[in-house]
Amino acid sequence: MKAVDVVATAFRNAFRSRLRTSLTVLAIFIGAFTLSLTNGLGTGINRYIDDTVASVGVDDVLTVTVTDDAFPTEGPAEYDPDQIEADGPPGATTTALTDDDLETVAGVDGVLAVEPVKAITTDYVQYDGGDRYQLGVAQFVPGMRAELASGRQVDLDAPGPELVLPEGHVEPLGLGTPVDAVGRTVVLAVTDGTGTQVTTEATVVGVAEPGVLSMGGAIPNDALAGTLYDLQTTGAPAAQAARYASASVTFDASAGPEAQQALVDRLADAGYTASTLEDQLGTLTSVIDAIVLVLNGFAVIALVAAGIGIVNTLFMAVQERTREVGLMKAMGLSSTRVFSLFSIEAVVIGLVGSALGVLAAIGVGQVVGGISGNLLPDLPGLTLIAFEPVTVAVVVLGVMGIAFLAGTLPALRAARQDPISSLRYE
Amino acid sequence: MASPLLSASTLHKTYGSGPGAFEALRGLDLDIAEGESVAITGKSGSGKSTLMHLLALLDRPTSGTITLDGTDTARLSARQLNRTRNSTFGFVFQQFFLNAQASVLDNVTLPLKIAGVPRRERTSRGLAALAQLELDDKADNRANDLSGGQKQRVVIARALINRPRVIFADEPTGNLDTATGGVVEDILFDLNRSQGISLVVVTHDDDLAARCDRSVQMRDGLIAAHEGVAA
Structure with missing residues (x-):
């Protein structure tokens, strides 16, 4: 089986049981959304402080x-x-x-x-x-x-x-x-x-x-x-x-x-x-970083829970497709390919969930940015939630990594299935 | 006589170990020639399915050898075994094993996908195989929407797509009514005659067994009787 076919098949398989996949994607979505939002909050506030320092412009004093x-x-x-x-x-x-x-x-x-x-x-x-x-x-x-x-x-x-x-x-x-x-x-x-x-x-x-x-x-x-x-x-x-x-x-x-x-x-x-002034502000920045780290910790806990959801979903998928896997193995599909099929399916779920979560977080950031001007009039120029492409990419890739790890257990079970007993499975 | 396509000698297969061990095959010998049709009959538990699985290289014997084209299959790597099953064998199962959600064409071309054939070639060969079984108008239907006889013809198209040398059929008519079963039998024997594809059929059906060149009756892990032209 060609790599492109493996990915395409995994993609299609991920949405064969739409409701089940959607619920798992929702769990991932919540985790990724929270993580992006807390990260965005840290980025926004720290960027505001940096901008203020820059506007003060006293880096030679x-x-x-x-x-x-x-x-x-x-x-x-x-x-x-x-x-x-x-x-x-x-x-x-x-x-x-x-x-x-x-x-x-x-x-x-x-x-x-x-x-x-x-x-x-x-x-x-x-x-x-x-x-x-x-x-x-x-x-x-x-x-x-x-x-x-x-x-x-x-x-x-x-x-x-x-x-x-x-x-x-x-x-x-x-x-x-x-x-x-x-x-x-x-x-x-x-x-x-x-x-x-x-x-x-x-x-x-x-x-x-x-x-x-x-x-x-x-x-x-x-x-x-x-x-x-x-x-x-x-x-x-x-x-x-x-x-x-x-x-x-x-x-x-x-x-x-x-x-x-x-x-x-x-x-x-x-x-x-x-x-320097930056040294003095450094304390402030590190306090904000610490708060964001704690908030991120909660978001990661949500993601780990969602990862267990992926494990569950894929175990069900492996169970459901026992005979299909057996058939494909009888027709000469290698165990490695079976493993890739299921682990990529997990990564697809992670990708969809995290992409939606990040997009929603950016959307909410825009809305909050619009309101925060009214809520925090004392801090003009503050974008409460800001996003950096690198951070966003790290969140998406990180979630895909978690999803892959979650998928390994079910994927291993599928890869180890014996074609004969799989074909007899009722 | 030319060397047989598939040859099994002193085949033993034991499931489990110790006092609970079950000996499914007890030193069985069987040759299958190129282009021959062989029925394997016998009661449940006689070892006929085990024999088919071993011949189809889905499982390895506890002892004894199976040679394919004169090569000892015990010496093939997992990769070579996968490739042999993909390109040399075709499988027809009683329960069809079709992916109900996928299209008929996708089901038929599954072995080509596994072999890594590009999509365009898969489609053209899939349509050709479906045309051969007069199912080309159903290519885009979901497999679930077909009747039992149509499903089994899809399964045969899938078995044919890689131009195999042997088709293994496990109770191919077991889930079909007599008339439909007869049509499916006709297709299988027509392929056997016109394209020289060997048939190995596991069946309870005496009429189907009688249509084969040769019938092997199994009892307690051994061949109890040969009928038809002896090899």
Whole structure:
């Protein structure tokens, strides 16, 4: 028997008992559908995070903090009676970067520029003498780009104070629509080192859509950030002014990941911890991956159950076709071919079930994608369920593999049948 | 006389082992010449079906030899045995063994499909075999929709399709009424005479046995009597 005839015959045989095959296909369908959907969910969310990182566009910036030796990365800290006296209660202190640290970091080979991250706490924002609202200022990373509802990004080098406002503040402040807000001037207030509240003005150049990176705050340009920081530290002890929680280090990203790792290692040797934004997001991605893995696990359990359904279906088929198999063997069909006939039949059931399941999942993904915009308005640009051709192919091939394994048992029984007793079988 | 097509000597076949063992054949000798028709008769349990299965190379004897064209069949590989059964033998069974769902043409061409003949040639040879049995107008019907006599003619067409040298028929008329059975017998003996295909017929029917060149009556795993022209 030719291979093409074996496949064609197996295909036809698979649908000889339509209801039985359909039920088995349904079981496979459910498993494949679930697996595709959970995979699609993981792909969709991770892709959204990746896109957000890409839109932030800061792959040439490392966030540097002082490595705190008091807290080892693995295991509990060893008790040291002297350290308590010196450091106070554990966790109460954060080691800050000083100007000396900034110089040291700047001296590390591969560092192009160092910019301290200035923590700014504003008291309120106000427009045209209207109501005052609280406003957070985003932890600013040079090169950061927000997803804009209107206007443009802040110009870092502009001499005047500029600001990108979060969309949620536009209407309460009385700025009208996001488009109207662009170009208006708002008043920002901070409390200085002596406890006095002081104000400064800034021009709104853009309005940011809410993003996944908790960019709920306003984004200032360097001029505004400098002004606010100076106002905030006026009257504070000089030593306190020159203390920063972290610093942004610019490096040459085109040198490749090895050079980047080498730089991180050199900074670690100097006593600093450096991480990219992607490193920080990596935690988030791996949590999502873990959740998807668990969901996939459930889907695979469904598939294994469906595989047992295939075993059952094929055992019935072998039983039903005992005499047919006997006849074909009497007419010279080899046992190997009999085995292929039944195992390919199993693979056909797997193929049909998984193909339908994947198609249905893609269809549901489209529908959910349409609705999710309304359900999750805070995450614009999110495709909740996304599909990659490779993942889809892996699901279909994986299910066909499971089906083949399920088919081996009945197929072996058919292959081992003795033609004479098969022909006598009633 | 020329060497026989099929030759069995001191054939033993035992089913099972130990005290429960059943000896179906006890050292039987039989020659079948090219173009000869031989009936194997006997009561149930006399070993006639076992003998046919051994001659048709569907089973191997416990001891003794079967030669085909002078070749000891014990030395053939599984693959060669499959090819021999496919191309040298044709089978006609009492219960037809047709695939009820498939078309008449697909049923008839099954041995060609097993042999790996391309589809186009299968179809033309299948239609030719059906025409020979005046069934070409039924080629596209489902096998289930045919009458008993038509079914048995389909089975004969299937047995003929590979131009076999021997047709093994196990109670070929057992499921048919006398008139239809007579037609099927006529077809089989006509093939035997016109194309020189040897016939090995296992039957209870004395009339059918009498139409064969030779009749072998079996009892308790041995040949009890020869009738007709002795080999």
